[in-house]
Amino acid sequence: MAELGPLTCAGCGLLCDDVFVERSENGVRLQPDCHLGTEWFSARVLRPRDAPAAMIDGQPVDVEEALTRVAELLRAARRPLLHGFDWATVEDARAAVALADRLGALVATDRVGGAWPGAPAVPLRGDSSATLGEVRDRSALIVIWREDPETTHPRLLERLGAGVGSHRRRAAQRTLVVVDDRDTATSKLADLRLALSPERDLEALSSLHALQRGMTLRMADAEGELRELLHRINDAPHAAFVYGPGLTAGAGGERRALTLHELVRELCRSRHVVSVALPAAAGTRGAQEVLSWQTGYAPNIDLASGHPELLSVTTPLDTAEGVDVSLCIEAAPQAPRDGVTGIALSSLPVEGVAVSIRTASAGVEATGTAHRLDGVPLTLQAPLPGEAPTAAALLTRLLAEVGA
Ligand code: SF4
Numbered sequence: 001m002a003e004l005g006p007l008t009c010a011g012c013g014l015l016c017d018d019v020f021v022e023r024s025e026n027g028v029r030l031q032p033d034c035h036l037g038t039e040w041f042s043a044r045v046l047r048p049r050d051a052p053a054a055m056i057d058g059q060p061v062d063v064e065e066a067l068t069r070v071a072e073l074l075r076a077a078r079r080p081l082l083h084g085f086d087w088a089t090v091e092d093a094r095a096a097v098a099l100a101d102r103l104g105a106l107v108a109t110d111r112v113g114g115a116w117p118g119a120p121a122v123p124l125r126g127d128s129s130a131t132l133g134e135v136r137d138r139s140a141l142i143v144i145w146r147e148d149p150e151t152t153h154p155r156l157l158e159r160l161g162a163g164v165g166s167h168r169r170r171a172a173q174r175t176l177v178v179v180d181d182r183d184t185a186t187s188k189l190a191d192l193r194l195a196l197s198p199e200r201d202l203e204a205l206s207s208l209h210a211l212q213r214g215m216t217l218r219m220a221d222a223e224g225e226l227r228e229l230l231h232r233i234n235d236a237p238h239a240a241f242v243y244g245p246g247l248t249a250g251a252g253g254e255r256r257a258l259t260l261h262e263l264v265r266e267l268c269r270s271r272h273v274v275s276v277a278l279p280a281a282a283g284t285r286g287a288q289e290v291l292s293w294q295t296g297y298a299p300n301i302d303l304a305s306g307h308p309e310l311l312s313v314t315t316p317l318d319t320a321e322g323v324d325v326s327l328c329i330e331a332a333p334q335a336p337r338d339g340v341t342g343i344a345l346s347s348l349p350v351e352g353v354a355v356s357i358r359t360a361s362a363g364v365e366a367t368g369t370a371h372r373l374d375g376v377p378l379t380l381q382a383p384l385p386g387e388a389p390t391a392a393a394l395l396t397r398l399l400a401e402v403g404a
Contacts, residue, residue, distance in 0.1 A: 003020055003021070003022050003023075004020065004021045004022075004023070004383040004384075005019055005020030005021055005031075005383075006018050006019060006020060007019050007020070007021060007363070007381050007383060008363060008370070008378050008379065008380050008381060009030070009034070009037040009040060009041070009363070010040065010087060010282040010283070010362065010363040010370055010380055011034065011036045011037040011039065011040030011041070011282065012036055012037075012040075012152060012153045012154075012281075012282055013153065013278060013279040013281070013282050013284065013285060013372065013373035014132075014153050014155055014156060014159060014372065014373060015282060015370055015372045015373075015378050016032075016034070016037070016155055016159075017378055018032070019031070019032070019034075019037060021041050021045070021383070023045060027042060027046065028041045028042045028045055028046065032155070034154045034155055035154060036151075036152070036153075036154050037154075041364070043348060044347065044348075044361040044363070044364040044365070045364060045384065047348070047349075047361075049386070051349065051358060052358070053066075053357070053358050053388065054066035054067075054355070054356065054357045054358065055355070055356045056069055056354070056355050057354060057355075063357055063389070063394075066355050066356075066357050067357070067394065067397055067398065067401065068401070069354075069355050070327075070343050070355050070357070070398060071398055071401035071402055073325050073341055073343060073354070073355070074099075074103055074325060074327070074343075074398065074402050075402055076325075077103070077105075077324055077325035077341075078322070078324050079106070079304070079322050079323050079324050079325075080100075080103050080104075080105040080106070080323070080324070080325045080326075080327065081105060081106045081107075081108065081112065081323040081325070081326045081327065082096050082099065082100045082105050082106070082107050082108075082327045082329060083106075083107070083108040083109070083112050083326065083327070083328055083329070083331070084328040084329040084330055084331030084333070085109050085281070085283045085284060085286075085287035085329055085330060085331060086280070086281035086282070086283050086284065086330060086331035086332070087281065087282060087283050087330040087331065087347060087348075087361070087362065087363075088283035088286070088287055088329055088330040088331075088362075088391060089283065089286065089362045089368030089369055089370055089380065089390070089391075089392065090286045090287075090289070090290055090368070090369040090370065090371065090377070091368050091369060091390070091392040092283075092287075092329060092330060092362075092368070092390065092391040092392045092395065093283070093286060093287040093290035093291070093329075094290050094294070094392070095391070095392040095393075095395035095396050095399070096287075096329055096391075096395050097290060097291060097294045097295065098395070098396075098399055099395050099398055099399045099402065100303050101303055102399055102402055102403055103303075103402065104303050104304045104305075104306065105303055105304070106300070106301070106302050106303070106304070106311065106323065107291060107300065107301050107303070108299070108300040108311070109284055109287045109288050109291065109298065109299040109300065110280075110299050110300055111249070111280070111334075112323075112326075112334070113334050114250070115250045115251040116251070117248055117249060117250060117251065117252065117253030117254045117257075118251075118252065118253065118254040118255060118312065119254055119310075119312035120254050120298070120299055120300075120310070120312070121248075121254045121255075121257035121258035121261055122257070122261070122277075123292075123297060123298060123299075123310065124258075125258060125261060125262075126261070127261045127264070127275055127277075128261070128264050128265065128268055128273065128274050128275060129274055129275055129276060129277075129374070129375075130240065130274035130276065130374070131374045131375075131376060132159050132160060132276070132372070132373075132374050132376075134274070135160050135240045135274065135276060136159065136160050136161040137161075138237075138238040138272070139160070139174060139236070139238050139239055139240040139274075140173070140174050140175065140236040140237060140238060140239065141174060141175045141177065141232055141233060141235075141236040141238075141239040141240070142160060142162050142174060142175070142176050142177070142239070142240050142242060143177040143178075143179065143229070143233070143239065143240070143241045143242065144176070144177070144178045144179070144180075144186060144190075144242045144243075145179045145180075145201075145241055145242065145243040145246070145247050145260070146179060146180050146198060146201065146243070146244075146246030146247050147180075147186070147242060147243065147244045147245075147246045147247075147278055148180070148182070148184035148185060148186045148187070148246075149186055149242065149278065150184065150185035150186040150189070151184065151185055151186075152244075152278065153278055153373075156242075156278075157176075157186070157189070160240075161173075161174065162174055162176050175191045175192065175232060175236070176189060176190050176191050176192075177190060177191065177192045177193070177194070177229060177232065178190035178192075178193050178194075179193075179194045179196055179204070179229075180193070180194075180195070180196075180246075181195040181196060181197050181198075192228065192229065192232065194222070194225045194226075194229060196222065196225075198246070200219070200222075201247055201256050202252070202255065202256050202259055203219055204219060204222065204226065205256065205259040205260050205263050206259055206263075207219045207222075207226055208226055208229065208230055208263055209259070209262060209263045209266055211226060211227065211230050212230060212234075212263070212266050212267060213266065233267060233271075233273070234267075234270070234271070236271065237271055237272065238271065238272045238273070238274075239267070239271065239272075239273045239274075240273070240274050240275070240276055241260060241264060241273070241274070241275045241276070242275075242276050242278065243257070243260060243275060243276075243277060243278070244277060244278030244279070244280075245278075245280055247260065248277075260275065261275065276373070276374060277373065278373060279373050281331070282370060283330060283331075283370065284299075285371040285372070285373055285375065286369065286370050286371035286377075289371055289375065295308035296308060297309070297310040323340055324339065324340060324341065325340070325341045325343065326340050326341070326342050326343065327343045327344075327345070328342065328343065328344045328345070328346070328350075328353070329345050329346075329391050329395070330345065330346060330347065330359065330362075330391050331346070332346075332348070332350065333346075333350055333352070333353055341354050342354055343355045343356070344356040344357070345357050345359050345391045345394050345395070346358070346359060347359045347360060347361035347362075347365070347388070347391075348361075357389075357394060358388050359388055359389060359390055359391045359394065360382075360385075360386050360387075360388040360389065360390050361386075362380045362382075362390065363380035363381065363382075364382065364383065364384055365382055365384055365385055365386035365388065366380075366382050366385070366386070366390045367379065367380060367381060367382045368380045368390070368392075
């Protein structure tokens with residue numbers, strides 16, 4: 001039995017930095033316990049060390065040969081796309097943007113397949129946000145909008161002082177509202193629950209806004225619930241909305257996000273109201289902030305014209321933009337469409353791509369910087385350093401090769 005820690009866990013965007021990991025022949029155990037963190041560490045700590053360092057068309061090759069092939073593919077690409085970033089560090093994202101700039105590539109931190117959510121709400125209009133500490137210390141009311149953090153961010157309620165068990169004293173001092181028609185682990189903890197279907201999110205948010213301004217309500221059948229929610233918000237000096245892909249993913253997602261931020265702005269006229277976004281993965285927030293610093297735009301940009309342009313297409317990116325080479329960085333690549341050559345730089349095994357190179361896992365095998373979901377930067381440690389290169393090191397090599 002070996003204990004490692006305290007470590008920062010990158011199993012989700014919370015990046016808990018108080019985690020101890022016990023390894024034994026039976027697997028991995030986390031202290032404090034977290035099912036998602038246990039899965040995250042198990043996948044990396046127990047990964048076979050003799051896995052191939054790189055593959056081309058399913059055959060093991062050495063890293064140099066794979067890098068040469070990737071450079072050839074990128075040089076010949078007409079419309080390259082760099083995407084993923086689920087487990088990427090800030091250093092990985094920074095190297096990716098430099099390479100994309102040289103290639104004139106698309107860079108996407110959102111999912112590239114499926115219905116596209118539209119022009120991004122936060123970069124266009126801004127938001128009122130807060131750190132986890134501010135919400136924990138000040139919010140008397142927390143509204144969770146169509147998310148189940150007990151499953152996706154298991155220690156979120158504990159960190160916000162709205163959890164159960166040892167956090168009951170703080171939890172008793174605040175109200176937890178869940179807007180969701182699913183029975184989830186989080187909805188079971190709610191003091192007030194609005195079981196609205198996802199198709200009604202836009203209507204519900206704009207109705208709350210209208211009610212707050214003393215205007216006519218559009219959702220007459222849900223008037224009682226919406227009035228009750230608004231009454232509780234107006235009774236609290238500080239309130240927080242927690243939202244994520246449940247609201248923003250899919251067609252019209254960013255319009256719904258925009259409506260939430262417009263509601264928060266309206267509520268802020270008489271009290272302090274903030275929103276906290278749950279990112280899809282631990283690396284997403286850091287990658288988006290790198291894009292913002294380096295190009296002025298996030299979450300998805302196009303560098304083909306020689307200067308950064310915010311991507312605001314309304315159709316799925318992988319079909320709308322005629323992508324022919326797709327480089328997935330530290331994420332599980334989706335199966336490439338016909339005619340698209342897939343490349344993966346990943347610390348976990350990948351299949352179905354033309355070239356893959358194994359990277360060191362930040363937080364286990366390599367150090368790096370990650371941004372917590374509220375933007376706070378934290379260091380990922382390397383308790384079990386490995387010999388594999390980081391994605392940042394590979395991308396820097398590719399930049400030199402592509403530019404040569
Ligand atoms: S809540 Fe997230 S960051 Fe914290 S231990 Fe669990 S998986 Fe890791």
